[in-house]
Amino acid sequence: MTLTVLGLVATVVVVDKAIPRGTELRRNVYASRADCERDYAADQCAPQNSGGSGGYYTGGYYHGPYYSANRSQAAANDPGPGRSGAVHVAAETSARGGFGAVGRAGGGGRAA
Amino acid sequence: MRRETLTPRPDWPAKVEALGLDFHTQAGEPYWWEAACYAFSADEIDVLEEATETLHRLCLEAVDRLVQGGDLSRLDIPQAYWRWIVESWRRGDPDLYGRFDLVYDGTSPPKMLEYNADTPTALIEAAVVQWYWLEEVKPGGDQFNSLHEKLIDRWTALRERASRAGRTPALHLSGAFAELEDRRTIEYMQDVASQAGWATSLLDVSDIGWNGRFFTDLSETQIRFLFKLYPWEWMLREAFGRHLLGDLIGIVEPPWKMLLSNKAILAVLWEMFPDHPHLLPASRERSTIGGACVEKPIHGREGKDVRVLGAAEPATGHRGRVYQALAPLPVFDGWHALIGSWIVGGKAAGMGIREDRVPITTNTSRFVPHYFA
Numbered sequence: 045m046t047l048t049v050l051g052l053v054a055t056v057v058v059v060d061k062a063i064p065r066g067t068e069l070r071r072n073v074y075a076s077r078a079d080c081e082r083d084y085a086a087d088q089c090a091p092q093n094s095g096g097s098g099g100y101y102t103g104g105y106y107h108g109p110y111y112s113a114n115r116s117q118a119a120a121n122d123p124g125p126g127r128s129g130a131v132h133v134a135a136e137t138s139a140r141g142g143f144g145a146v147g148r149a150g151g152g153g154r155a156a
Numbered sequence: 157m158r159r160e161t162l163t164p165r166p167d168w169p170a171k172v173e174a175l176g177l178d179f180h181t182q183a184g185e186p187y188w189w190e191a192a193c194y195a196f197s198a199d200e201i202d203v204l205e206e207a208t209e210t211l212h213r214l215c216l217e218a219v220d221r222l223v224q225g226g227d228l229s230r231l232d233i234p235q236a237y238w239r240w241i242v243e244s245w246r247r248g249d250p251d252l253y254g255r256f257d258l259v260y261d262g263t264s265p266p267k268m269l270e271y272n273a274d275t276p277t278a279l280i281e282a283a284v285v286q287w288y289w290l291e292e293v294k295p296g297g298d299q300f301n302s303l304h305e306k307l308i309d310r311w312t313a314l315r316e317r318a319s320r321a322g323r324t325p326a327l328h329l330s331g332a333f334a335e336l337e338d339r340r341t342i343e344y345m346q347d348v349a350s351q352a353g354w355a356t357s358l359l360d361v362s363d364i365g366w367n368g369r370f371f372t373d374l375s376e377t378q379i380r381f382l383f384k385l386y387p388w389e390w391m392l393r394e395a396f397g398r399h400l401l402g403d404l405i406g407i408v409e410p411p412w413k414m415l416l417s418n419k420a421i422l423a424v425l426w427e428m429f430p431d432h433p434h435l436l437p438a439s440r441e442r443s444t445i446g447g448a449c450v451e452k453p454i455h456g457r458e459g460k461d462v463r464v465l466g467a468a469e470p471a472t473g474h475r476g477r478v479y480q481a482l483a484p485l486p487v488f489d490g491w492h493a494l495i496g497s498w499i500v501g502g503k504a505a506g507m508g509i510r511e512d513r514v515p516i517t518t519n520t521s522r523f524v525p526h527y528f529a
Contacts, residue, residue: 107374138365138372142396147332147361147386 070139072108072126080106083126113139157196157262159488159524164190165292176344177285179336182520188281189522190289194493194509196528200262201300207266207434208497208504211256214432215271215416218424219245222415230440231420232454232476237392240401241411249410250317252310252383253505257517258495261486265433266495268425269483270452274409274417275385277337278496278523280344282508283307286525297527301506303498304348310501311352318406323380327354328373330361331385342385349383361386366396370404381406388414389455419454419478437481442471448482458519485515494521 074080080089088109111125112118165171172180172188180188222228223245228238255276260266283303290299315325329346333339346356357373361384365372371379382405384391391397400411415421422438429435439445442465451463454476463472464482471477485492491511498505512521 138367138376140365141362142366142399143364143386143391143394144332144360144362145394146390148334 070113070125071110074106074108077106080108084108084123088123110140157194157200157260157486159491159493160193160195161489162191162193162293171288171292172281172285175285175288176280176340179340185520187520187523188285189511189524190293192489192491192511192524193294194488194524194526196262196300196526198298198528201528204258204260204266204300204495204497204507205504207258207260208256208499209502211268211271211434212254212499212502214425214429214435215273215421218421218428219412219415221428222424223412228415230424231415231418233389233414233418234392236398237401237411240403241414243403244411249406249412250314250408251410251413251501252314252408253307253498253500254409254413254416255508256497256499258497259483259485260495266497267436267483268422268434269436269480269494270419270422271416272496273413275387275457276496276498277341277385278508278510279303279341279498281523282496282498282506283344286508286523289525290527293525294527297529299506299527303500303506306500306503306505307345307348308352311349311354313501314408315353318381323406325354325381327356327381327383328359328379329356329383329385330359330364332362333358333360338385342383345383345385354381364396366399370402371396371399379405381408383408387455387457388417419452419456422452422478422480436483439479440477442479445479445481449479450482451477451479454478460518462516464515485517492517493524 072080072083074083074089077089089106091106108126109123112122115125118124168188168190169180177188180186222231223242226238226242228241229235233241251273253276254271254273255278256271257269258266259269283301287299287301287304290297318325327349329342329349331338331342333342342358346358350356359373359379363374364379365374365376367376371382373379384407388409388411391400420440422436423440425432425435426438437445442449442451447467448469449465451465451471453461453474456462461474465471465479471479485494487493488511490513492513492515494510494517496508496510498507507526509524509526510517510521511524512518
């Protein structure tokens with residue numbers, strides 16, 4: 045047997061531990077950190093990247109924090125869709141957080 | 157089959173970490189254990205290989221029987237998903253891999269304890285780490301291990317299938333990245349899929365988006381093919397589960413695999429193939445299993461909530477259980493040894509051995525390398 049391993053990739057993966065269970069969320073994408081910080085505090089802005097050969101928004105984009113897609117059910121500490129609401133380049137239109145809740149709750153063991 | 161005691165390589169932590177096994181020690185206890193190994197004969201490996209492929213065939217027959225009957229209630233699967241699962245089987249949605257947990261002592265026929273058909277782990281250590289251990293520690297030996305090559309071959313076949321259908325071979329790989337072992341397994345799967353020609357991206361399962369029409373990644377790009385190390389039964393219970401019914405995405409493992417990862421399949425198999433040499437009596441009713449048995453949650457993982465019931469001991473009364481005749485693991489030097497036999501694309505592909513001081517294998521049970529001569 046010949047193995048040709050192993051380019052195990054060192055990846056940076058977005059794992060937002062702030063996502064509450066069962067809540068559908070969105071967040072805005074910005075062309076620069078400065079644009080993001082017009083809407084949110086500096087510590088709420090982060091580089092928009094993820095793992096893999098495909099990559100995402102590799103041109104130095106930033107994202108703001110997740111906020112509740114349903115504004116009428118947003119929690120008191122929800123960061124909201126942004127203060128200016130005008131400069132984000134590609135407001136994420138998808139709701140997120142619809143998978144993963146059982147795993148975060150402990151689920152019944154990890155993958156086996 | 158025998159257990160040998162060895163002196164570990166002095167720098168083994170650095171060596172296994174370099175291969176991706178940075179979870180070799182968990183909660184202060186060793187998980188990778190090379191102070192011992194298991195030795196087999198070539199004939200014993202042949203027996204395990206044949207048993208694995210036979211069991212896979214039996215499992216496919218069981219899926220076909222369940223699908224023909226159309227009633228998946230005995231597996232406690234929500235009815236809203238039945239038709240979708242059936243269509244997945246009828247379309248021939250391709251599967252990738254799985255791991256049979258077998259009891260085997262080198263003498264009696266291997267018997268199936270369960271089939272991890274949906275989200276099997278212990279993959280890096282079985283495919284890669286123990287292979288490098290073999291080359292260094294037992295250079296004259298061989299190993300039941302073609303996992304790496306077979307995974308690349310299978311991902312290649314899946315890519316070619318996608319291309320023939322006119323679909324771009326772009327694959328998202330997802331799971332709960334907060335779990336280090338799961339994340340490493342997904343990263344390894346990304347590596348073999350990339351070698352097979354897929355354009356790959358990682359995505360935490362909670363970052364999968366739904367835009368009202370299709371699933372998306374963080375760049376709002378449509379997810380067309382998804383490898384998920386996240387159990388089907390969890391996905392079906394979650395907020396986006398209902399969106400899966402649109403069949404807009406090719407998922408590995410496919411929906412029909414959830415019929416096999418469900419431990420209720422053990423009872424189905426025993427009904428269909430009673431007294432088969434590789435099966436154990438199993439039932440959803442405790443009373444139909446004479447003598448001592450093992451009570452298992454049908455959706456349980458890593459030995460969680462598994463209980464051994466004595467010959468006269470009744471069921472615990474918990475819902476969603478299956479009862480399997482007790483087949484104790486063989487004990488070597490005080491260690492209970494479990495065979496995890498891998499299948500990739502329908503072919504036996506290797507094995508990993510877990511051992512523990514107690515009869516039930518859990519997520520803390522040690523992984524011990526093997527060789528044969």
